[in-house]
Amino acid sequence: VRGTVLRPGLEHLLASARQADVPFIVVTGGFTRMAEIVLEPYRADIHAIHGLEVDCSGPTLRVFSPWQDAHELVAKRQVLAHYQPRTALCIGDSITDLRVARDCPLVCARDRLAQYLQEEGKAFIPFETLDDVNAALAARGWWKEGADAP
Structure with a gap:
């Protein structure tokens, strides 16, 4: 597992979360x-x-x-x-994320999870990379100091 390539954008997403506490x-x-x-x-x-x-x-x-x-x-x-949490975000791509995605007010989904949510009529933000997620959260004010994030 040491050679696993992570989805692009993780470092930026983590930095944004850290800065927003x-x-x-x-x-x-x-x-x-x-x-x-x-x-x-x-x-x-x-x-x-x-x-x-x-x-x-x-x-x-x-x-x-x-x-x-x-x-x-x-x-x-x-x-x-x-x-x-006061609010929560689910970032997922698989059937193993479906139950928690149903409970989260904000979901970023791709692959099979996106298909399942679309079939159920549950709103989600599509993404390919974690940079996409980071940009979507920034656009919604999650990373602003004092914003009503989790």
């Missing part, structure tokens, strides 16, 4: 440790990373998440509820 939380349907390795150069600007964990204490590996529910191994909605 907006906590940036990564919630992945993948393994937390893998996300931590990939995001290591940016870790100081990331408030928290949540995902799958591995229990190695028994005779076999056990995959689990502190956030699992009856529907998802990583219930992103539970993570969102844990932080109790």
Whole structure:
């Protein structure tokens, strides 16, 4: 995973969030440790990373998440509820982001998530790179000091 190429614009998005004092939380349907390795150069600007964990204490590996529910191994909605933000933004691209996207007042979506939201009639901001997300948030006042961001 150390050679993983991240979506362009992450550094700028994190800088904008830091300057606006907006906590940036990564919630992945993948393994937390893998996300931590990939995001290591940016870790100081990331408030928290949540995902799958591995229990190695028994005779076999056990995959689990502190956030699992009856529907998802990583219930992103539970993570969102844990932080109790005034408002929230979901940036996603997959079916694993759909349930939390339904709960967020603002969603930036691409790929399959965009298709699912379009089919459901849920508004979203399309994006290709995280620079697109950063520009869309700037246009909506999220990065202005004192704005009503999370």
